Structure formats: structure tokens, C-alpha cells
Amino acid sequence: MATTGERIFGLTREEIKRQIILPWKEAFKICARNILIRLGRSLVTASTTFLSVAFLMSVATMVTIARSVAKGQAGFQLTPEDIARYNWLVAMAMLICFVGIVNSMLMSVTERYREIGTMKCLGALDEFIVRLFLIEAGLMGLLGSLAGSIVGMLVALLRASFGVGWHVWVSTQWAVYGEHGIGLLGWLIISTLTGTVLSMLAGVPPARYAAKLPAAAALRTEI
């Protein structure tokens, strides 16, 4: 029915599309400010990611240490059962991480329904809202999981220092990938990425749900 040549409010559809934008730079600015201003709230949200990723990273570090330095040493001998158990632990850590992040993202979206409704009244497209929450989840996921993986690795290295000796700091394979498989830096990248991606994945559905609400319904919400 509506063709592209048709004019609405004296403008073509293309002109209208060009007049509603949210550049990524602006979106980043809004999100960064949002995180900083709600720092306490952001830290609680990020702490879920932090703890889960720290757990994931410490397990990964223990495996790497065992593989590269502690070959044959008591306490770090890896049997196939050990490896299976570690894998199970890592999987559990990821699952807990996912549930925790979904929960905190859900909370941080629901408590801002009214804000979302307001933004829609001011001319935000649904995808602007999703973009804002995606960036926010991504930034918090990145910070939380970067801090988490570094702390997780340090804790596991310290623990090994007391058990095996301080030489673990040098003799463990740091390289991203080497003769003993994935090294510490490799695991750092993997767990940081995992945390960030999980965080973003968890953030999108609630944000999309909130963005799709009619503006009036979002404004009506009382929390």
C-alpha cells in the first residue's frame, strides 16, 4: 500500500530514516556514563561475571600448570578422570556464570522500564534501546571478566607456588598456544571473551523484550 515515493509529513521514507539515528559513538558515551553513575549497581552486576570468570580461569590455570610444570609431581598428576572433572567444573562455572548474568541483566533492565519508555517517547527506535543495553552488557562483561580472569589466574598461580614452588611463575607455559596446549595467555583471552560474550547474550533478550513494549506500557511500569 505504502510505496517508497509516498510522502509522510512532507518527507520521503528515506529522509525519515536518515533523520533518526544513534551513532555508536554516542551510544558508547551514554553507556559509559550510565555505568559510572550507577557504579555501585554496575559493580554488583559485574561481580557475577567477575566471580564466575575467576573460577573458570583458576581451573584453567591449574590445568595449564599441571600440564607444563608439574609433570610427574605429586598433587598435580593428571589422570583422565581429573581432566573429566576439570571439564565438568569449567562447564558448571560457565552455567553459573550464565544464570547469574542473565539474572542481573534482567534486573537492571526491569528497573529501567520507565526510562526505556521515556527514551521511546523521545524518538528512540527499539534497536537503539537494544544497542544501549548490548553495549552496557558488553562493557560490564568485558571489565568483569578481564578482572575476573586476571585475579583467577593469580590466585591459582599463588596456590601452586605454595604447593609446587615459586618456579611455577616462570616454568608455566604463558604463550597463547604451545607444546602443552593452550597456555595462560590463551586462557586469559578465552575466559575474558567467554564472560563478555555470555554477558552480551544474556543482556539482549530482556533488552529486546523491554524495547518491544509499547511506550505507554513501559511508562506505566512501577518498580
Place this chain on the structure above:
Amino acid sequence: MAEQERSDETRQAQAKTNEQVVEFTVRCRNLHKVYVMGKVKVWALRGIDLDIRRGEYVSIMGPSGSGKSTLFNMIGGLDKPTEGTVFIDEVDLAQLDAYELAWLRCRKIGYIFQTFNLIPVMTALENVTLPMTFAGIPEDERLDRGMELLKRVGLADRWNHKPAELSGGQQQRVAIARALANDPAIVLADEPTGNLDLRTGREIIDLLKELNEENSVTIISATHDLKMIDVSDRVVWIRDGKIARIEDRSKLQLQVGMVEGEELLEEEETPPEESEMPEV
């Protein structure tokens, strides 16, 4: 069949828009809205026909639960009517896609709410410039215009304050500045004085009237504040989702303060029999 007819009507209407001969900026036809709450259906609007002229100051009055906020949402494109059509400048809102609807909300209509609805983490200036961000206006221009608008509402010195650091009246002023950010043709206000004391409410009403007179912005205000009557060109009385009566200013000035005025006050205090309607 009906679809065909409607599209013809829309096309004709659009042809009219292009000739710039439209007198009515808002037209509502046979608006119905039904809220389904569990098993209960609540009719918030039961057939509203309303035309609003360009540059008019219209108050929609009625007791709480009468459907005025629902009507406000329909006119503003914030919710879809169950039945019926809203035309803004002869464009049928139901025909708009997401971009066009966002464009309408961003540039054509400014919204003011009872609860102000400022973004709590942003300063006054950032709140005012947000709609300009969505409209793609460059930062320098945004800041200049934002400060200009804050000056206009008398809050230039408070630009760096968060909503929590401002009084109710000041927050509503910021909200008015924000509503004007992209120079809208229509300002929709939902109980703009509802959370304010008498004097502050009066100031807000005067500010709206000033905008109406100086910038010829069409003001549509859902309210049950009788102070609004003095400044309105027309008052639309709503009851049980229908228009009870529409009164022109000339007629109104005679009535306010007389018998009719008292009747209105009584109506105001009607117990919330209509409370099955969700308050918006």
C-alpha cells in the same frame, strides 16, 4: 474492501497535506481501546471523535479513570487503539513503520508527563539534548540549543544538576525544555501539574500558554486541574471513555465560577468508580 477504502482516504488526505491546507493537526475517528486484564475486558475508550486545530490549546478533562490518559497515549502514538484511527497532519498513525513512528515522537510531538520522567542519571542539559541526539543533530548545536531552551524555562544556571537535585517544578521545566528540543508542532501533556503545588502548577500552565501563543505550538493536555480552563481554547470533557461535551473558550469563561464550575468540582471528587481502568 474496508482496507481499500481506508487507503483511498489516506491517499486523499496526504494529497491535502502536500497542499498545506490542513486545518486540523490531530483527527481522531471512532477511537476504541480495550485493555484485557486476565479475563476482564476494560473499555477505556468507547468511540472518540475529536479534531484539534493547528495552534489550539486543548484541555482534555475528566475524572481519573475516564480514559483521558488513554486518549493521550493514542494521540501521541504511544499505544495502538483497538479500533479507530488517529491522523496527525492527515497521516494515519497505524500506517507508520518503526522509523516513522520514532520520527513522529522525536520531531513532531513533544511529551510532558505528570511524573516528569527525566532520565535520573543525566543532568538537566543532557536530558534536554537527548532527543536531539536521536535526531542526529551535531554536538555543538545540541549544547547551544539545549542551553537556549533551559534559559527559556528559566533554568540556565541549573544545567549541570541531576533531576534529584531539582524541585518538582524545576524538573517539569526541564521536561518542557526537553519536549521542545526538536521544535515540535504539537506538545502533549499528561497531567503536567498533577504532582505540583498550586503556585508551581500555575507557573507551568503559564509557560505552556506562552509557548502556545509565541511559537504557535498546539498544546493538548490531559488534566483534571481546573486552573487549565482559563488558558484553554477548548475543553473536552471525557466520561467513561466518551466525550461528554466540548466547550469553547467564550462559553467557558461564562461558566467558570458559576453553577457549572461547581458541578465540575463535584465531578472531580467522584469516588473512583472507574478504578478498573489502569492509571497511566
